[in-house]
Amino acid sequence: MxxxxxxxxxxxxxxSAVRDSDAEMTSQAHRLAHSLNxxxxxxxxxxGVDAALLKQLISQAxxxxxxxxxxxxxxxxxxxxxxxxxxxxxxxxxxxxxxGQSPDIIIRRFLMGEKAKIPALLTFxxxxxxxxxIDQDTIMLAQQYDQxxxxxxxxxxxxxxxxxxxxxxxxxxxxxxxxxxxxKLMGGNTIxxxxxxxxxxxxxxxxxxxxxxxxxxxxxxxxxPQEAFNEVVLTQMNLLRMRMKTPNLRFDSLTIGDMSQTTxxxxxxxxxxxxELVAAVKRKLSVAxxxxxNVGQELTPLLASRTHSLFPQVRRTERPDVVARELTMGKxxxxxxxxxxxxVVPNTLADFYQTLEDYTxxxxxxxxxxxxxxxGLFLGLLLPPxxxxxxxxxxxxxxxKLVITIAGSRVGLPLPPVMEVLTMxxxxxxxxxxxxxxxxxxxxxxxxxxxxxxxxAIVKAGIVSPLMIVIITxxxxxxxxSPNYEMATPWRVLFWFLIALSYLFGLFGIILGLLAILSHxxxxxxxxxxxxxxxxxxxxxxxxxxxxxxxESALTKRPAYLEPLEVRKSAHWHVDPMxxxxxxxxxxxxxxx
Amino acid sequence: MANPHSWRRVVAWALLLALSLGALTGCWDDKSLDTxxxxxxxxxYPARQPGEVAVYxxxxxxxxxxxxxxxxxxxxxxxxxxxxxxxxxxxxxxAFSAAQASTNxxxxxxxxxxLLFSTKLSPFMLRRLVNxxxxxxxxxxxxxxxxxxxxFAAVLGTIPQEHFPPxxxxxxxxxxxxxxxxxxxxxxxxxxxxxxxxxxLVLPVLKPTRQGPAVDEVALYRNTRYVxxxxxxxxxxxxxxxxRSRKTSLFFPRLWDANLDFxxxxxxxxxxxxxxxxxxxxxxxxxxxxxxIATATETAGQVARIxxxxxxxLADEAAAFVRLSQRDDVDALGFGRALxxxxxxxxxxxxxWHRVYPHLTVAVxxxxxxxxxxxxx
Numbered sequence: 024m025x026x027x028x029x030x031x032x033x034x035x036x037x038x039s040a041v042r043d044s045d046a047e048m049t050s051q052a053h054r055l056a057h058s059l060n061x062x063x064x065x066x067x068x069x070x071g072v073d074a075a076l077l078k079q080l081i082s083q084a085x086x087x088x089x090x091x092x093x094x095x096x097x098x099x100x101x102x103x104x105x106x107x108x109x110x111x112x113x114x115x116x117x118x119x120x121x122x123g124q125s126p127d128i129i130i131r132r133f134l135m136g137e138k139a140k141i142p143a144l145l146t147f148x149x150x151x152x153x154x155x156x157i158d159q160d161t162i163m164l165a166q167q168y169d170q171x172x173x174x175x176x177x178x179x180x181x182x183x184x185x186x187x188x189x190x191x192x193x194x195x196x197x198x199x200x201x202x203x204x205x206x207k208l209m210g211g212n213t214i215x216x217x218x219x220x221x222x223x224x225x226x227x228x229x230x231x232x233x234x235x236x237x238x239x240x241x242x243x244x245x246x247x248p249q250e251a252f253n254e255v256v257l258t259q260m261n262l263l264r265m266r267m268k269t270p271n272l273r274f275d276s277l278t279i280g281d282m283s284q285t286t287x288x289x290x291x292x293x294x295x296x297x298x299e300l301v302a303a304v305k306r307k308l309s310v311a312x313x314x315x316x317n318v319g320q321e322l323t324p325l326l327a328s329r330t331h332s333l334f335p336q337v338r339r340t341e342r343p344d345v346v347a348r349e350l351t352m353g354k355x356x357x358x359x360x361x362x363x364x365x366x367v368v369p370n371t372l373a374d375f376y377q378t379l380e381d382y383t384x385x386x387x388x389x390x391x392x393x394x395x396x397x398x399g400l401f402l403g404l405l406l407p408p409x410x411x412x413x414x415x416x417x418x419x420x421x422x423x424k425l426v427i428t429i430a431g432s433r434v435g436l437p438l439p440p441v442m443e444v445l446t447m448x449x450x451x452x453x454x455x456x457x458x459x460x461x462x463x464x465x466x467x468x469x470x471x472x473x474x475x476x477x478x479x480a481i482v483k484a485g486i487v488s489p490l491m492i493v494i495i496t497x498x499x500x501x502x503x504x505s506p507n508y509e510m511a512t513p514w515r516v517l518f519w520f521l522i523a524l525s526y527l528f529g530l531f532g533i534i535l536g537l538l539a540i541l542s543h544x545x546x547x548x549x550x551x552x553x554x555x556x557x558x559x560x561x562x563x564x565x566x567x568x569x570x571x572x573x574x575e576s577a578l579t580k581r582p583a584y585l586e587p588l589e590v591r592k593s594a595h596w597h598v599d600p601m602x603x604x605x606x607x608x609x610x611x612x613x614x615x616x
Numbered sequence: 617m618a619n620p621h622s623w624r625r626v627v628a629w630a631l632l633l634a635l636s637l638g639a640l641t642g643c644w645d646d647k648s649l650d651t652x653x654x655x656x657x658x659x660x661y662p663a664r665q666p667g668e669v670a671v672y673x674x675x676x677x678x679x680x681x682x683x684x685x686x687x688x689x690x691x692x693x694x695x696x697x698x699x700x701x702x703x704x705x706x707x708x709x710x711a712f713s714a715a716q717a718s719t720n721x722x723x724x725x726x727x728x729x730x731l732l733f734s735t736k737l738s739p740f741m742l743r744r745l746v747n748x749x750x751x752x753x754x755x756x757x758x759x760x761x762x763x764x765x766x767x768f769a770a771v772l773g774t775i776p777q778e779h780f781p782p783x784x785x786x787x788x789x790x791x792x793x794x795x796x797x798x799x800x801x802x803x804x805x806x807x808x809x810x811x812x813x814x815x816x817l818v819l820p821v822l823k824p825t826r827q828g829p830a831v832d833e834v835a836l837y838r839n840t841r842y843v844x845x846x847x848x849x850x851x852x853x854x855x856x857x858x859x860r861s862r863k864t865s866l867f868f869p870r871l872w873d874a875n876l877d878f879x880x881x882x883x884x885x886x887x888x889x890x891x892x893x894x895x896x897x898x899x900x901x902x903x904x905x906x907x908x909i910a911t912a913t914e915t916a917g918q919v920a921r922i923x924x925x926x927x928x929x930l931a932d933e934a935a936a937f938v939r940l941s942q943r944d945d946v947d948a949l950g951f952g953r954a955l956x957x958x959x960x961x962x963x964x965x966x967x968x969w970h971r972v973y974p975h976l977t978v979a980v981x982x983x984x985x986x987x988x989x990x991x992x993x
Contacts (some may be wrong), residue, residue, distance in 0.1 A: 043950050061758070264618075414645075414648060414649040414650075415649070418649045418652070418724070418726060418727070418728065418752060419726030419756065421727075423656070423727045423729055423783065424783065425656075426654065426727050427654065427676065427681060427780065429649065430649055430650075430654065430676075430681050431680075431681035431682050431683075433649065433650055434678045434681050434682050435678070436650070436680075439650065440648060440650075485804075527637070528637060532637075535637075594780045
């Protein structure tokens with residue numbers, strides 16, 4: 024293999040030979056001149072070459088040459104390319120010719136110890152690291168430290184001393200593999216290479232530019248906590264730890280994405296969560312092969328049993344309190360770096376209609392709210408199809424006075440009921456989509472103006488009836504009563520399905536459609552948990568926390584469908600009334616006069 | 617890769633489902649409410665030509681619908697809220713077609729709430745009409761039915777408080793002069809009485825008055841033949857005998873001026889053969905409230921005397937009606953039907969029940985439970 028160093032080392036005897044022999048030098052000069060002439064002739068023959076392109080090509084060739092040279096220098100008869108050879112120059116060359124070309128990679132060479140002056144190299148990603156830690160706790164201390172190096176220059180000893188006594192960072196590990204070092208470097212760690220040692224020190228100086236914790240926007244709560252996850256997985260773990268101080272809370276780490284190297288954490292409570300469930304989640308995640316994992320949602324196809332189903336099987340939440348509650352129930356949470364929504368599995372349909380808010384109020388209020396959510400769902404899903412079915416196909420099923428009212432509201436309208444519904448729903452969807460994309464201030468205005476102006480104008484114009492405005496408004500509100508945003512999507516899609524069936528087959532079509540939906544829901548399962556549980560299969564114990572919420576004293580056990588290792592959640596709430604002795608004495612004395 | 621067999625199965629099921637849905641012809645021929653004219657009431661009268669029937673259809677106009685619902689999308693149409701279409705023919709079908717020709721929308725019978733039959737209809741025509749109405753699939757079988765000798769428009773025109781007069785009869789068949797008796801008969805009950813042997817048809821009679829429709833009389837039919845219209849007093853007796861009395865008052869001037877208010881009464885009819893002879897029983901039980909008494913506070917003895925007197929009065933009224941119905945040979949209370957239920961083989965022996973009924977021995981028993989309102993002191 025061609026090597027500049029080899030060429031340099033071999034050139035000296037050759038030069039001395041040239042000095043010794045003019046004839047030989049002359050012949051070499053002739054050969055070189057001949058070669059130059061040939062090159063000139065070749066270059067002259069080439070026409071229309073872009074000078075800039077040629078310059079870039081030469082530059083790239085130079086960089087490649089430099090990289091090849093660095094690689095060659097690191098080559099050792101017994102070492103592989105992936106290992107750090109202990110040569111600071113080689114490391115410098117390799118870094119400089121590779122990742123070091125990027126402006127955010129900082130490579131710093133310095134001498135360790137005031138007297139020993141051991142060559143060292145430190146590299147980190149600017150912006151992802153705490154520079155104060157690097158400057159003060161690493162470089163400054165390393166430059167000033169002197170005691171150990173006076174005793175000798177055994178590289179391994181030096182390495183150990185630096186690890187134990189010099190670096191002031193809290194978390195320092197060692198690594199020999201170059202590829203792993205690069206991943207750690209990109210994750211915000213600082214890598215310290217010392218001359219003569221085969222291992223590098225990985226100093227945890229990670230300091231992410233994290234968004235501050237804000238209030239949840241997709242799952243609001245009136246009386247509950249007002250904290251939402253941010254994008255940093257470490258913060259997510261911290262928020263969970265704050266709520267669950269048990270040492271049994273486990274965070275098992277995975278890395279997914281060849282390029283993104285995204286950290287994925289599988290959280291569960293050891294001794295409570297079914298180990299088979301945890302193993303199944305990890306097994307499913309371990310088969311993920313993707314170049315980049317940008318958002319956690321990309322993992323949902325792996326976690327869902329029916330990937331093409333409309334209904335979400337993985338619950339995503341931005342509320343740490345919800346995740347903590349689900350973990351205590353025996354579920355598994357999946358935290359993904361750079362995604363502020365944590366995924367929870369397994370889930371049932373009823374889970375998507377529960378909020379933590381339900382547990383912050385009395386069971387009366389919570390039960391009422393849950394019933395209203397389901398009522399909203401049925402109203403939203405069925406009102407327009409029923410309107411179409413009862414006005415277009417089965418008007419005989421309506422009370423006469425209502426028929427007269429509807430017929431009166433439809434006098435003079437140019438559109439049939441189905442087109443009326445489609446027109447209004449299209450307007451609602453457009454308004455909704457536009458409000459989502461616009462800034463918050465504008466979206467509020469757009470929603471209000473759209474609802475009032477379009478609603479009033481379209482009735483005045485005689486395109487739809489006032490009754491339709493009422494129906495569509497109830498529909499739009501009803502379909503979003505689900506506390507989980509993603510649960511609204513399937514119902515919005517199925518709405519069109521039911522509209523078509525009601526128009527074609529009337530009430531029979533609606534019943535048929537509902538049966539089809541029910542069949543599909545009954546066929547779904549996630550990690551062995553039936554989606555319609557606890558209604559199908561019927562489980563009385565779990566029914567206490569579904570459509571309505573029983574008092575806390577009745578909810579002493581965890582859901583049976585999760586098959587947790589520890590079934591009981593809380594003790595029975597038998598509180599014996601204990602009278603206040605002093606107060607009772609005072610009252611007795613008062614009664615006795 | 618998906619199993620091709622499973623895909624074939626899915627496609628086969630989808631095709632089967634599509635074909636099944638396509639075969640649901642009952643859904644395809646339905647029309648939107650916009651293309652229909654609601655028929656709220658129908659009247660059946662004999663036409664001028666013998667053998668023909670004149671059918672009247674009361675339908676709301678667009679102006680009426682708009683003003684009723686308060687909608688402004690029609691642009692403020694004006695006109696009467698209700699119009700009456702007429703069709704004449706040998707059958708309902710013919711009359712319906714004739715009336716259909718006068719409107720550009722389908723006459724829709726799914727919301728007919730009231731049927732009015734003229735007392736002048738021949739037995740043959742009434743039978744044909746009821747038979748035909750029974751067979752109309754879209755016709756709801758629960759509208760109230762009445763008999764009248766007045767014109768259709770006159771009957772509907774005497775209900776000033778309703779925007780659409782037929783709706784007056786939609787839920788409760790009642791009027792200012794008929795609230796004491798539940799005289800309402802629905803179409804399915806009429807049909808049932810016509811086709812069931814051993815019981816005859818009794819229809820309330822609508823009389824247009826200035827105060828509104830008066831329903832204090834009933835028309836008796838023997839099979840499908842109109843026989844007579846009872847007077848209001850006879851109608852009250854019929855109400856007591858048939859267990860249809862509500863809120864009837866009884867006053868006893870000789871018993872401490874006691875005033876009883878009926879809450880309801882029940883009547884039970886039974887007919888059986890005893891020692892080879894047909895014997896019928898009409899048992900009436902009423903619940904009443906002692907509304908007032910001159911002594912202010914009643915004793916148990918007083919209540920017992922009042923109860924006995926009231927029971928005797930009810931029995932006398934009911935017996936009077938039974939005699940009247942036997943005279944007219946109209947089994948309005950269904951003694952024959954009671955026999956058919958209890959002893960069908962025996963009833964089958966009487967081919968002509970109407971020859972038996974006038975000679976039937978009927979025992980009438982009455983009892984009354986008087987509830988006290990409490991001390992008034």
